Amino acid sequence: MPLEIIPGPFDATGNWYRGALHVHTTESDGSIPPDRTVRQYHQGGWDFVALTDHNRVSAPSQVPPGFLAIRGCEYDIGQTELRQKFHIVGVGLEAGREPRPGQSPQETIDGIHDAGGFAWVAHPYWSGLTTSDLLAIDRYDALEVYNAVCELEIGRGNSEVHLDDLLIRGRRVGALAVDDSHWPVFDALRGWVVVRAHELSQRAIVDALLAGRYYASSGPAIYAVRVTETEVEVECSPCAAISLIAGPTVGGRLSAGRAGGAVRARRLEGRQGQQGVGEAEQLTGAVFALTGREQYGRVRVEDAQGRAAWTSLLIVRS
Numbered sequence: 001m002p003l004e005i006i007p008g009p010f011d012a013t014g015n016w017y018r019g020a021l022h023v024h025t026t027e028s029d030g031s032i033p034p035d036r037t038v039r040q041y042h043q044g045g046w047d048f049v050a051l052t053d054h055n056r057v058s059a060p061s062q063v064p065p066g067f068l069a070i071r072g073c074e075y076d077i078g079q080t081e082l083r084q085k086f087h088i089v090g091v092g093l094e095a096g097r098e099p100r101p102g103q104s105p106q107e108t109i110d111g112i113h114d115a116g117g118f119a120w121v122a123h124p125y126w127s128g129l130t131t132s133d134l135l136a137i138d139r140y141d142a143l144e145v146y147n148a149v150c151e152l153e154i155g156r157g158n159s160e161v162h163l164d165d166l167l168i169r170g171r172r173v174g175a176l177a178v179d180d181s182h183w184p185v186f187d188a189l190r191g192w193v194v195v196r197a198h199e200l201s202q203r204a205i206v207d208a209l210l211a212g213r214y215y216a217s218s219g220p221a222i223y224a225v226r227v228t229e230t231e232v233e234v235e236c237s238p239c240a241a242i243s244l245i246a247g248p249t250v251g252g253r254l255s256a257g258r259a260g261g262a263v264r265a266r267r268l269e270g271r272q273g274q275q276g277v278g279e280a281e282q283l284t285g286a287v288f289a290l291t292g293r294e295q296y297g298r299v300r301v302e303d304a305q306g307r308a309a310w311t312s313l314l315i316v317r318s
């Protein structure tokens with residue numbers, strides 16, 4: 001089966017910008033006002049924040065120089081198989097063109113795109129979304145694979161399996177990490193995207209998101225991913241494990257320490273020389289050999305504290 005290599009952020013040009021895509025303020029059910037929310041992310045070292053209050057677009061009165069606030073909204077709409085609402089988030093909405101609340105999930109996704117925005121399905125695990133729910137709607141750009149408040153409050157923050165259920169069916173959906181912050185400190189600065197864009201403007205960031213030029217993280221950094229017909233090579237900050245997630249029963253995982261041996265993966269030699277297999281040592285990269293049976297491929301990097309970084313789709317075989 002021919003291999004398609006999906007362009008991503010690592011082979012693109014431009015600067016890297018870190019941002020929070022899903023944040024609430026006192027304009028809906030958050031606990032701090034928009035201006036203080038912006039200050040929190042600016043002081044935390046973030047480059048941008050999208051305010052995504054429920055069913056309304058809110059904005060700060062001022063933004064520090066060199067920082068960007070993006071217009072966004074979280075729409076709570078429709079009904080899922082388990083009788084919950086879909087939460088659809090859009091960012092980069094042009095003023096006056098944003099979808100009105102109360103439309104169907106699909107109308108909302110399409111309306112976000114019509115307003116120039118980037119649309120995704122929030123916290124599938126927290127919402128109890130089923131594969132049927134996720135297949136009943138289309139054209140969304142991404143899923144949240146990590147949502148900090150959902151993890152911290154009820155342990156349902158990781159929706160990676162939901163993403164894999166879509167990827168294995170041929171859907172092309174990206175992977176996001178977000179705070180969905182409702183409180184200062186508690187759930188803030190914990191899940192983010194790193195976007196490769198030419199400048200720090202709403203249009204440039206949203207265009208980069210729409211083009212898939214980003215990766216997601218709750219801790220580790222991914223510096224480079226190189227994909228060829230036969231290998232996927234990953235370079236990252238010191239970590240405990242690197243996985244190529246590629247479909248049922250195939251893929252690879254390399255771990256630091258004694259259990260590090262993997263059939264189809266080898267350590268990427270660190271800049272300081274070969275990485276060992278001692279218990280205290282860490283990985284800084286991996287090379288995965290492709291078997292030809294991977295239906296799709298994405299990469300996850302995990303650190304020793306249980307934090308992770310996720311690429312979106314890297315390869316598809318059709």
Ligand SMILES: [Zn+2]
Binds near residue numbers: 074087122123
């Ligand atoms: Zn939500």
Ligand SMILES: [Zn+2]
Binds near residue numbers: 023024074122180
């Ligand atoms: Zn939310």
